[in-house]
Amino acid sequence: MTDSTAETPRSPRDDSAAPNFIADIIDDDLRTGKNGQVLQTRFPPEPNGFLHVGHAKAICLNFTMAERAGFGLCNLRLDDTNPVAEDDVFVQSIQADVRWLGFDWKERIYFASDYFERIYECAVTLVKKGLAYVDSQSPEEIREGRGNYYQVGKNSPFRERSVEENLTLLTRMRAGEMKEGEAVLRAKIDMAHQNMNMRDPLLYRIRHASHHRTGDAWCIYPMYDFAHPLSDAFEGVTHSLCTLEFENHRPLYDWFIESIGGFQPVPRQIEFARLNLTYTILSKRKLQQLVAEKHVNGWDDPRMPTIAGMRRRGYLPESLRAFAERIGVAKRDSLIDVSLLEYQLREDLNAHANRTMAILRPLKVVLENFDEGREEVFEVPLHPEYPERGVRRVTLTRELWVERDDYMQEAPKKWFRLAPGKEVRLRGACLITCQSAVHDEAGNLIELRCTWDPESLGGSTPDGRKVKGTLHWLSTRDAVKATVRLYDRLFSEEDPEGHEGRSFLEFVNP
RNA sequence: UCUGGCAUCGUCUAACGGCAGGACAAGGGACUUUGAAUCCCUGAAUCAUGGUUCGAAUCCAUGUGCCAGAACCA
Numbered sequence: 001m002t003d004s005t006a007e008t009p010r011s012p013r014d015d016s017a018a019p020n021f022i023a024d025i026i027d028d029d030l031r032t033g034k035n036g037q038v039l040q041t042r043f044p045p046e047p048n049g050f051l052h053v054g055h056a057k058a059i060c061l062n063f064t065m066a067e068r069a070g071f072g073l074c075n076l077r078l079d080d081t082n083p084v085a086e087d088d089v090f091v092q093s094i095q096a097d098v099r100w101l102g103f104d105w106k107e108r109i110y111f112a113s114d115y116f117e118r119i120y121e122c123a124v125t126l127v128k129k130g131l132a133y134v135d136s137q138s139p140e141e142i143r144e145g146r147g148n149y150y151q152v153g154k155n156s157p158f159r160e161r162s163v164e165e166n167l168t169l170l171t172r173m174r175a176g177e178m179k180e181g182e183a184v185l186r187a188k189i190d191m192a193h194q195n196m197n198m199r200d201p202l203l204y205r206i207r208h209a210s211h212h213r214t215g216d217a218w219c220i221y222p223m224y225d226f227a228h229p230l231s232d233a234f235e236g237v238t239h240s241l242c243t244l245e246f247e248n249h250r251p252l253y254d255w256f257i258e259s260i261g262g263f264q265p266v267p268r269q270i271e272f273a274r275l276n277l278t279y280t281i282l283s284k285r286k287l288q289q290l291v292a293e294k295h296v297n298g299w300d301d302p303r304m305p306t307i308a309g310m311r312r313r314g315y316l317p318e319s320l321r322a323f324a325e326r327i328g329v330a331k332r333d334s335l336i337d338v339s340l341l342e343y344q345l346r347e348d349l350n351a352h353a354n355r356t357m358a359i360l361r362p363l364k365v366v367l368e369n370f371d372e373g374r375e376e377v378f379e380v381p382l383h384p385e386y387p388e389r390g391v392r393r394v395t396l397t398r399e400l401w402v403e404r405d406d407y408m409q410e411a412p413k414k415w416f417r418l419a420p421g422k423e424v425r426l427r428g429a430c431l432i433t434c435q436s437a438v439h440d441e442a443g444n445l446i447e448l449r450c451t452w453d454p455e456s457l458g459g460s461t462p463d464g465r466k467v468k469g470t471l472h473w474l475s476t477r478d479a480v481k482a483t484v485r486l487y488d489r490l491f492s493e494e495d496p497e498g499h500e501g502r503s504f505l506e507f508v509n510p
Numbered sequence: 511u512c513u514g515g516c517a518u519c520g521u522c523u524a525a526c527g528g529c530a531g532g533a534c535a536a537g538g539g540a541c542u543u544u545g546a547a548u549c550c551c552u553g554a555a556u557c558a559u560g561g562u563u564c565g566a567a568u569c570c571a572u573g574u575g576c577c578a579g580a581a582c583c584a
Binding site: 019020024044045046048079081082084085139142143146147148149150151153180181184193194195196197199202204205206207221223224225228244245246247248249250251271273278284326327328330331332333334335336337339340342343344346347350355357380384385414416417425426427428429458459460461467468469470471472 | 517523545
């Protein structure tokens with residue numbers, strides 16, 4: 001049992017950016033002076049849910065890549081272009097989680113919604129260049145017109161509207177004179193392009209919805225494909241890192257930057273493989289479902305793979321950062337074994353956490369030769385490897401709790417814990433020998449009758465005999481009942497080992 | 511049937527034409543007042559077939575497999 005509030009023996013930021021293919025690209029650009037003295041990345045989540053450990057990888061990557069040059073920066077940008085999905089509570093949680101991970105965007109927190117006016121101006125520019133048009137087809141007609149993987153699309157009947165007409169219609173769209181679905185603004189690219197993203201993609205759709213930041217100021221909202229490259233360009237982003245599923249969007253990203261023109265530096269999109277973890281759901285949609293259907297107690301439920309959930313569960317930010325560093329960055333789809341994450345956490349926790357003793361499923365032990373009312377106080381180091389951290393005091397009394405799993409009626413050969421006739425060490429206290437077990441009429445184990453060796457104070461063996469088992473224990477007198485809600489919930493409904501309900505109490509000494 | 515991307519130990523990842531290395535996991539051992547931690551050891555890989563080369567995981571060709579893509583989501 002551990003207490004993770006102990007101070008850290010490690011520097012909170014001793015991990016440096018490891019080489020990877022993105023670092024290589026950045027280093028090349030730095031060397032050739034492609035963007036001059038500018039190295040700018042950004043972490044751009046949509047505020048429609050809590051961040052999870054997959055986002056942690058992206059956060060670490062963007063911030064550490066920016067650190068490759070002394071002048072590099074990483075912005076936090078909330079990609080809030082879809083008012084119906086987004087909410088301010090997520091804006092808040094995202095900031096808290098990034099900060100908890102140990103990254104600082106300083107004053108550079110931006111919102112795509114702050115760019116709505118500029119993005120709109122870019123749309124007008126495209127219309128004036130004859131590169132965008134208002135399409136009045138229905139959503140179904142647009143979908144059908146797009147064709148499919150094997151069939152080219154066909155031009156919209158509205159594709160050749162005049163610049164003037166498009167400008168008028170776009171103005172009316174913005175003014176709220178049209179219903180949702182009545183019209184969209186599309187880029188005029190190529191309906192026969194092999195890349196479906198290039199078949200006249202949508203730039204704007206009409207949403208008569210209130211936005212969490214802009215309220216009712218707008219009723220048309222830019223699509224991700226349009227807003228994202230522009231937001232990057234506005235912020236001077238040089239390296240726009242995103243996950244593999246946007247690979248097919250890159251030609252469109254570049255098309256917008258080039259068609260609108262005049263941006264310096266020119267942002268470049270680079271894709272990497274998203275994090276997949278064994279036994280772990282990292283799909284925002286599914287996590288959303290767990291929350292919505294109340295299978296969990298909110299986004300920060302300790303069972304959730306969200307950063308907030310992991311924080312509540314006792315994860316350390318440096319463990320997440322070290323993990324991100326350890327798994328590397330590549331373009332191949334991967335499925336990381338969760339044991340790698342757990343290893344990293346154990347490593348950090350082992351160093352951080354002061355020790356205490358706990359009993360999850362108590363079994364009473366009575367020391368027959370230990371007088372009622374007597375007490376022996378022992379000092380046990382808070383951490384076996386860091387004696388300078390000090391000691392805690394534990395008191396031995398006649399009646400104790402030990403872990404139920406630490407006793408077996410019929411012990412196998414290599415069983416070093418309690419069994420009739422077996423001797424074990426109570427950590428930090430003494431040696432005890434199990435004399436007998438007491439059962440009730442139904443045959444349930446009630447308590448253990450043991451004897452202690454007064455010569456073994458502190459758990460030493462004056463005669464040098466070997467005792468292989470060392471057990472956690474608590475005095476029934478001053479054990480503190482500290483039922484952990486998570487544990488309670490995990491085990492109260494399903495009990496694979498058939499234990500009784502009361503056995504799930506947890507006791508921790510002070 | 512289309513377009514794009516990716517293939518190295520069980521899992522991640524390194525080697526950038528010159529000894530296939532590391533970590534996790536697994537197995538074995540030592541030590542231990544948490545069956546923890548720590549330490550040592552072992553097994554374990556270049557998708558396939560050709561080609562270029564003194565030399566190929568790396569370059570070329572062909573094939574195979576996997577992932578992504580047809581929201582007015584991001």
